Every structure is written in structure tokens, then in C-alpha cells.
Amino acid sequence: MNYIEHVGKYFIMLGQVFKPPQRLRVFREALFREVEQLGIKSIGIISFISFFIGGVIALQTALNISDPLIPKMLIGFATKRSIILEFAPTFCSIILAGKVGSYITSSIGSMRVTEQIDALEIMGVNSLNYLVLPKIIATVFFYPFLIILGMFLGVYGGWVAGLLSNMFTEIDYIAGIQYDFDPYLIMYALIKTVIFAFIIATVPSYHGYYVQGGSLGVGKASTQSVVWTTVLIVVANYFLTQMLLT
Amino acid sequence: MIEVKDIHKSFGEAKVLKGISTSFKPGDTNLIIGQSGAGKTVFLKSLLGLHVPEEGTIVYDGKVNKEMSIEEKRDFRQELGMVFQGSALFDSLNVEQNVIFPLKMFTKQTREAMLERANFVLKRVDLENSNKKLPSELSGGMQKRVAIARAIVMKPKYLFCDEPNSGLDPSTSILIDNLIKEITEEYQITTVINTHDMNSVMEIGDKIVFLKNGVKAWEGSSKVIFKTDNQDVVDFVYSSNLFKKVREAYLNDN
Numbered sequence: 163m164n165y166i167e168h169v170g171k172y173f174i175m176l177g178q179v180f181k182p183p184q185r186l187r188v189f190r191e192a193l194f195r196e197v198e199q200l201g202i203k204s205i206g207i208i209s210f211i212s213f214f215i216g217g218v219i220a221l222q223t224a225l226n227i228s229d230p231l232i233p234k235m236l237i238g239f240a241t242k243r244s245i246i247l248e249f250a251p252t253f254c255s256i257i258l259a260g261k262v263g264s265y266i267t268s269s270i271g272s273m274r275v276t277e278q279i280d281a282l283e284i285m286g287v288n289s290l291n292y293l294v295l296p297k298i299i300a301t302v303f304f305y306p307f308l309i310i311l312g313m314f315l316g317v318y319g320g321w322v323a324g325l326l327s328n329m330f331t332e333i334d335y336i337a338g339i340q341y342d343f344d345p346y347l348i349m350y351a352l353i354k355t356v357i358f359a360f361i362i363a364t365v366p367s368y369h370g371y372y373v374q375g376g377s378l379g380v381g382k383a384s385t386q387s388v389v390w391t392t393v394l395i396v397v398a399n400y401f402l403t404q405m406l407l408t
Numbered sequence: 409m410i411e412v413k414d415i416h417k418s419f420g421e422a423k424v425l426k427g428i429s430t431s432f433k434p435g436d437t438n439l440i441i442g443q444s445g446a447g448k449t450v451f452l453k454s455l456l457g458l459h460v461p462e463e464g465t466i467v468y469d470g471k472v473n474k475e476m477s478i479e480e481k482r483d484f485r486q487e488l489g490m491v492f493q494g495s496a497l498f499d500s501l502n503v504e505q506n507v508i509f510p511l512k513m514f515t516k517q518t519r520e521a522m523l524e525r526a527n528f529v530l531k532r533v534d535l536e537n538s539n540k541k542l543p544s545e546l547s548g549g550m551q552k553r554v555a556i557a558r559a560i561v562m563k564p565k566y567l568f569c570d571e572p573n574s575g576l577d578p579s580t581s582i583l584i585d586n587l588i589k590e591i592t593e594e595y596q597i598t599t600v601i602n603t604h605d606m607n608s609v610m611e612i613g614d615k616i617v618f619l620k621n622g623v624k625a626w627e628g629s630s631k632v633i634f635k636t637d638n639q640d641v642v643d644f645v646y647s648s649n650l651f652k653k654v655r656e657a658y659l660n661d662n
Contacts, residue, residue, distance in 0.1 A: 167621065184513060185512065185513050185514075186510050187512065188509075188513055191651075195500070206420045251415070269500075272499070273498075276492070276494055276496060276499075277496040278496050278497070278498055278499070280458070281492060281496040281498075282494065283458070284456055284458070284485065284488060284490045285485060285486070285488075285509075285510050285513065285514075286482050286483075286485030286513075286514070287513055315494055339438055
């Protein structure tokens with residue numbers, strides 16, 4: 163199957179996904195389950211990585227500013243901008259593509275190879291709608307909160323790094339954070355996050371739903387889904403940046 | 409009652425079903441047998457509506473498969489129960505949630521009514537006190553029983569089973585066979601089973617359809633299969649020495 167066929171099949175899949183849920187109470191339960199699996203269970207990894215990467219960005223910036231004419235508050239400013247513009251929305255989404263993407267592909271793929279999807283279809287359930295729509299809603303609505311948490315902890319991590327290393331003062335760092343604060347940049351990051359969340363939910367679902375072969379096929383599909391999700395996030399990031407910031 | 413009239417099904421150049429006609433009565437345990445590649449699975453999936461035959465019709469109690477509207481097909485699916493070869497229980501749901509799932513999806517019953525029905529069918533398949541267990545915590549035989557409970561929870565008119573004995577030890581196989589037979593008679597369900605298990609053929613085959621290369625090569629009951637002189641059936645059913653001896657003994661006695 164060539165790439166164009168995959169793209170066509172992906173959009174046909176989305177056509178089946180975006181239909182009204184057959185039973186609202188079943189959909190609600192599935193949605194809460196997905197919020198827990200895809201969102202709440204990702205808080206730990208996002209918090210951990212954001213905090214330490216924020217610290218590293220602050221330290222790297224401090225280490226690379228040797229000119230005494232450059233104000234130290236630039237460290238806080240650069241850390242804030244790096245985290246809000248790229249690290250939190252893009253880097254965290256790539257981490258989520260690995261963690262959540264492989265989970266989605268393997269869980270749906272396992273359902274395919276063990277005939278659970280056939281069982282749903284025979285019952286008269288729209289399996290794509292039942293399996294994929296709650297994942298899209300859960301990621302699209304929950305990931306912005308996760309990314310805001312990542313932003314906060316990244317900036318906080320930079321502040322803690324400064325305190326522990328004595329490479330810059332708390333006053334300089336906070337002044338840098340407050341300097342030239344543009345709320346549109348937060349909006350830009352959140353718009354990117356929503357689109358990345360959609361990619362994270364749908365591309366791995368596609369790979370899982372149409373998996374072929376047994377458990378080996380599920381393993382291959384998981385790897386492919388992480389690769390393609392990452393590629394699409396990176397490409398979408400480029401175009402979104404050009405559209406929203408230039 | 410399911411009436412199959414001259415159905416044909418191909419996949420590309422390969423003709424898998426070549427004009428099969430037969431009928432399955434309610435209350436009977438109907439078995440489809442045949443070698444691998446004979447077309448059993450495609451035939452079963454055609455009965456389930458997962459494959460659409462290019463020619464011929466399948467009539468379910470007067471309802472013709474090709475004439476059903478989308479809404480009628482959706483309603484019709486709720487009259488089907490299916491037991492898969494690997495049970496196909498939903499991994500993330502426990503036993504009770506698996507059995508309740510079709511009720512939740514297609515009825516507006518209260519939670520209490522659904523639980524009552526789930527407990528009733530679980531009791532019917534001799535699986536009490538396992539409601540909160542996940543499928544991974546159950547043995548193969550218990551998983552099959554949950555699958556049967558889930559298949560009958562909506563009171564289906566038609567029950568389809570794909571290799572219900574595969575992977576089970578002989579005594580559990582007999583239990584599952586007997587359970588399917590009892591349920592079929594008790595609720596007057598039209599049951600169609602796809603099987604390779606010759607014990608099932610001998611024990612519960614009210615009607616047996618033997619497929620060979622996509623055509624119906626023979627049909628009859630477990631009572632007459634001993635006496636058949638159809639060489640294809642004899643070669644397939646009595647391929648083991650044990651069954652050959654059983655058949656010889658039967659023929660000598662009669």
C-alpha cells in the first residue's frame with residue numbers, strides 16, 4: 163500500500179470516528195477511562211522531564227552568557243521563551259507520542275488480533291467511534307492542561323537550578339520571566355498542543371486498528387506509529403510556527 | 409431458522425464458496441466441518457453478515473440479508489450472539505462488565521436490571537463468584553463460558569461459535585459442548601458451530617454440514633455420519649485410528 167492510500171484510508175477512518183456516540187453513558191465511561199490512561203498517567207513523566215529540562219535550559223543559558231554587558235535577567239527570559247514556545251508544546255508532545263502513541267497502537271492492535279474488534283462489530287457497535295473518539299476528546303482537552311503544567315514546572319526548574327548553582331540570582335531570573343510577557347505565545351503553544359494531541363490520538367489509532375499479523379505485527383505497528391506520529395508533529399510544528407508567528 | 413440459498417463468495421480470483429445451500433433449524437446444534445481452507449470461516453462470516461456473498465441469499469426467519477436496510481441490519485445484529493475461537497473478551501473489562509456491555513450499549517435498562525440479567529446468565533454457564541475477575545485471571549474454559557454468557561445475554565435468536573473447543577482439554581471441551589447444546593435447546597436458538605473437534609461432531613451434531621473446496625460435500629446428523637459412504641466425509645471424520653475403530657465397531661454392531 164502506498165502513502166497516498168494510507169492517507170485516504172486514514173481520512174475514511176476519521177469519517178467513521180466522527181459520528182455521534184451510539185450510547186452516551188458508554189461513551190462517557192470510555193472517555194473517563196481514556197482521560198486516566200492517556201492524560202493522568204502522563205502527568206508524572208511530563209512533570210519530571212519538564213522540571214529537569216527547565217533546569218538544564220537555565221544552566222546552559224547561564225553558562226553561555228560570559229559577556230558582562232548582557233544582563234543576567236536574559237537567562238530567565240530565554241528559559242521562559244524556550245519552554246513556552248518549543249519545549250512544552252513540541253518536546254512534550256514528542257515524549258507523549260512515544261509513551262501514549264505506543265500504548266494506543268498496542269492496545270487497539272491487540273484488540274484487532276484477538277478478535278475483540280470483530281466482536282464489537284458483530285454486536286453492531288461502530289468500533290472506530292467507540293475506540294478512537296474518546297481518545298481524541300481525552301487528548302485534545304487534557305493535553306493543554308498537561309502542557310501548561312509542563313511550562314510551569316520547566317520555568318520553576320530553571321529557578322531551582324539557579325538557586326542551587328548560584329549562577330544567577332532569584333531576582334534576575336524572576337525579572338527575566340516577567341520581561342516582555344506576551345500572552346499570544348501561550349495561545350500559540352496551546353493551538354499547537356491541540357493539533358499535536360489530535361495527531362497523537364489518531365495516527366497510532368490508525369496503525370493499531372489496521373494492524374496485520376499477530377503479536378509481531380502489533381510490535382511493528384507500534385514502532386511505525388511512534389515514528390510517523392513524531393514525523394507528523396515535527397512537520398506540523400514547522401508549518402504552524404510559520405502560520406502563527408510570521 | 410436460517411435458510412442459505414446458493415451463496416457464492418470470491419476474494420479476487422479465488423472462489424471460496426461455490427453455491428452452498430442448506431438450512432439451520434432453531435433448537436438444533438448445527439455443525440460446519442471441513443478441512444482447513446474448505447471455506448468454513450468465510451461461510452460463518454457470511455452468515456454473520458461480515459462478508460456479503462456475490463450471489464445467493466441468506467434468509468433469517470423470513471428476513472432476507474440483501475433486502476435489509478441499514479437500520480434493520482443494526483437491529484438484526486442484536487439478534488446475533490457470537491463465541492469466538494479465542495473468546496474475544498474485552499481485556500480492560502472484568503467478567504461482569506464484559507457480560508453487561510451489550511446491554512449497556514443497546515438497551516435502556518437500569519443498572520440493577522442489567523446486573524440481574526448478567527448474574528442470571530453467568531449462573532447459567534456455571535460461573536458464579538467471578539464477576540470482578542479480569543479475563544486474564546480466568547482459565548481458557550472459564551473465558552469460553554464468559555464468552556457464551558456475553559453471547560446469550562441479549563437473548564439472541566442466532567448463536568454462532570467459531571471453534572469453541574480449540575485450546576481446551578477434553579473434559580472442558582465436553583462441558584462447553586454440552587453447555588452450548590443445552591442453551592440451544594432451552595432457548596430454541598439457531599446455533600451454528602464451526603468446528604474441527606470430532607467429539608463435538610459425534611456428541612452434539614444435530615445437523616452436520618461438510619464443506620470441501622467451497623462446496624457442500626455432505627450433510628446429515630451425528631446419527632447417520634457413522635453409516636455414510638461418502639468417502640470425503642469418511643476420510644475427514646475418521647482420519648484417526650481411534651475413530652476408525654469406533655466406526656468399525658458401530659458398523660459391526662449394526
